[in-house]
Every structure is written in C-alpha cells, then in structure tokens.
Amino acid sequence: MIVITAPTGQIGRQVVDNVLDSGEAIRVIARDPSRLSPRVRERAEVVQGSHDDIEVVAKALEGADTVFWLVPPDPRAESVQSHVLNFVRPLCEAINRQGVKRVIGVSSLGRGIAKNAGQISAIFAMDDLVESTGVDYRSLCMPGFMDNMLWQVEPIKRHGAFFYPISGDLRLPTCATRDIAAVAANLLLDRSWSGQENVPVLGPENLSHNDMAQILSEVLERPIRFQQISGEDYKATLVQHGMSDAWAQGLIDMAAAVDRGFYLAEPRTPQSSTPTGFRQWCEEVLKPAVLA
Incomplete structure (x- = not known):
C-alpha cells in the first residue's frame, strides 16, 4: 500500500x-x-x-x-x-x-x-x-521551483517584469x-x-533571474525584465496580500539564504539533473497562463 x-x-x-x-x-x-x-x-x-x-x-x-x-x-x-x-x-x-x-x-x-x-x-x-x-x-x-513563477503572472502581464529579493546575476539550479x-x-x-x-533534484541547468528574463522575453515575444527588490518591500507586499508576518519573514529569510549561494553546494551529476528546462516549461506552462 x-x-x-x-x-x-x-x-x-x-x-x-x-x-x-x-x-x-x-x-x-x-x-x-x-x-x-x-x-x-x-x-x-x-x-x-x-x-x-x-x-x-x-x-x-x-x-x-x-x-x-x-x-x-x-x-x-x-x-x-x-x-x-x-x-x-x-x-x-x-x-x-x-x-x-x-x-x-x-x-x-x-x-x-x-x-x-x-x-x-x-x-x-x-x-x-x-x-x-x-x-x-x-x-x-x-x-526553487520553476512553477513558483506562476505567482508572477500578473506583474509579467501588467508591467513586463517579475520581482524577487535576490541578485539578478546569481546562477542557480531550478527545477x-x-x-x-x-x-x-x-x-x-x-x-x-x-x-x-x-x-x-536540480533541473538541467543553472540560470540567473536575468537569464530567465531573457528566456521569457523570447518565449513571450515581448520585453520582460527582472527587478531585484529589497526584502522589506517584498515582505510588505506579501503582508498586504494577507500573509502572516511570520510566514512573510520566513520567505525573506529563505531568499537571503539562497542569495548567499547555498544551493550551489550540491554538485550537479547526471543522476541529479532532471530533464525539463526553463524554456520548455515556459512554453508549456507559463506562456498559456500569461495569455489566458
């Protein structure tokens, strides 16, 4: 069972x-x-x-x-x-x-x-x-999950941008x-x-948020940019949308830890590299959500 x-x-x-x-x-x-x-x-x-x-x-x-x-x-x-x-x-x-x-x-x-x-x-x-x-x-x-980008559909549609409190140039695995x-x-x-x-479970490649913005621009056929915001501003937005202070602070602490690069401590191997790339995921999942 x-x-x-x-x-x-x-x-x-x-x-x-x-x-x-x-x-x-x-x-x-x-x-x-x-x-x-x-x-x-x-x-x-x-x-x-x-x-x-x-x-x-x-x-x-x-x-x-x-x-x-x-x-x-x-x-x-x-x-x-x-x-x-x-x-x-x-x-x-x-x-x-x-x-x-x-x-x-x-x-x-x-x-x-x-x-x-x-x-x-x-x-x-x-x-x-x-x-x-x-x-x-x-x-x-x-x-981080590629699928978490679905939370950014509205900013992508309205502003041609997505936001997160992490460096735009830091290349990290995503799955x-x-x-x-x-x-x-x-x-x-x-x-x-x-x-x-x-x-x-590392996905097939390491990408920065700026890399993701470039891929999104190509998939959606319109300019998309990434904008790093402060943890304070990000937390304020989360709380404004109904999140508890504790949960929002946890997400800020998590982003700060990720920005320090600990995701990179695990070496990539053929066994840990999974097949779905970010471009494929954007074509099959994010693009339909943005166009809906």
Whole structure:
C-alpha cells in the first residue's frame, strides 16, 4: 500500500497521476475529496482529513509500507516551525506505531549548510525528526521551483517584469514540479532501496533571474525584465496580500539564504539533473497562463 499526502497540490497531484496505473494499492489523504479528479476517486482509496491530525494519519497508514509526505504551505501560519512540525509529529508517531517501512519527503537543497533560512530551516527540522524514527527515508532536495513563477503572472502581464529579493546575476539550479513528482513516483514504486539519503533534484541547468528574463522575453515575444527588490518591500507586499508576518519573514529569510549561494553546494551529476528546462516549461506552462 502506497499513501500519498497533498494529492490536490502542485506536486502531490502529479505524484498521484504518475503512480495511479501502476497496479499498486493507492491511498490518499485529502482534506476536500471533491477536489480530486474522478479518475483518482475511482482508482484510489480516499481518507478524508488533514495529515496534521494523528487519527487521520493513523487510519491512512494502516497496512501501508511506503508514504509520500509533503507539508503544505500555510501563508497565514503564525509560526513557520510550528506549522511544519505539526504535520510531521503525526507521521513519526504513526511510523513508530504502525511499522511503515519507507518515506519519501519533500525537502530542500542546503541541508547542513543553510542557516536561518526560514521555511527551509523548518523543513530540515522535518527531515531530522523523520530520520530519528529509523525509517528508511529519501529526502528530495530541491532548489526553487520553476512553477513558483506562476505567482508572477500578473506583474509579467501588467508591467513586463517579475520581482524577487535576490541578485539578478546569481546562477542557480531550478527545477519543474513535474520532475520532482517523477522522481518521487519512481521511489514510491521501487521496493529495493533502504537507509536514509538525500536525493538532489536540480533541473538541467543553472540560470540567473536575468537569464530567465531573457528566456521569457523570447518565449513571450515581448520585453520582460527582472527587478531585484529589497526584502522589506517584498515582505510588505506579501503582508498586504494577507500573509502572516511570520510566514512573510520566513520567505525573506529563505531568499537571503539562497542569495548567499547555498544551493550551489550540491554538485550537479547526471543522476541529479532532471530533464525539463526553463524554456520548455515556459512554453508549456507559463506562456498559456500569461495569455489566458
């Protein structure tokens, strides 16, 4: 039995799609099952509820041997660390009580290096807590997602620009959520691995935000520029749009840590380089969103 959390989210939805026809027994935890596709509701067993609820998690993990675990964001959370750990403690309790064999978790690059990195530091605490149970664990270690650019669709449409508090010239890895989901699905279906390891997912190339602006200009056939803004201005915009002060500050701290270059500490290998390039992703995902 494979259990998948956050099956209606950006990554979890694609993980489910990748394993649904595998012949494996699939169970998902969904707060709102009506958001699942008819295909998923027909094929997978659905446990309704949130995976920060120990009773929901205990029910979902009964008889399960492999779990995909993703902590969903909560932009209104009053504490980043508490939010993340509230989703991890039920998993660890269920692992100890119910004998789950393998867990695949969504983490970040920079473990052991990044300090005071907001949401990234909290997710490293998740990794540590899961590993403390002794369960076989694969921590998927990613840089920023290409898909996060979808949050910039309106500025791109209205101003021909996108904004972030990071240097425009710093070349960093970036990956597509489709590739994260593919790596996760392969691990869910592979019964041969054991132990605890990090699995980097780096995309095919390192790009700066200025490089991305050039690619966007070519794909959209109009000038697009990147503008670095201060952390204070970025935080003020986030809070203005309803984000809690704690969550916004975490994102600012995360951006500052990324700007210090810790994503570059992981050497690129053929195994960690995933296939979807930024230009391809822009053609297939961002451009339709901008033109919609």
